[in-house]
Amino acid sequence: MAAPVRLRDDLSSAQVRAFARRTKDAAQVRRLLAIATILDGGSRSDTAKVGGVTLQIVRDWVLRFNAQGPEGLETRKAPGPDTILNDSHRRALADIIETGPIPAVHGVVRWRIIDLVQWLWEEFEVSISKQALGHELRTMG
DSSP states (O other), X not given: OOOOOOOOSSSOHHHHHHHHHHOOOXXXXXXXXXXXXXXXXXXXXXXXXXXXXXXXXXXXXXXXXXXXXXXXXXXXXXXXXXXXXXXXXXXXXXHHHHHOOOHHHHSOSSOOHHHHHHHHHHHHOOOOOHHHHHHHHHHHO
């Protein structure tokens, strides 16, 4: 069995607990208190049991704490999926919306999102849902 990852020693358990009292993120408080327990000499296995997590998760917390300090234990937002449209698609979409549809060419008198979805497919062969395009349009302004 491998030796446990050493905790950084520039902060005491009292300092970590004080930081936990100041933070508003409940998940970060739980992580910080787990680190403080380890700094006080508690075992990582007991810390994992009390925290209701696995030993691997405690190890991940220790690695994040060592790398970034207490701020490294903040709850991070997942980045989400990449956007489907690139900048050239967005420019073309903005231009076509600005000029408006040509009824004889586009077959519509005003743009609806579903019409723009079809236009994107015909022009760029980009498949995008109505919801995703609506989000892109709101992001574009």
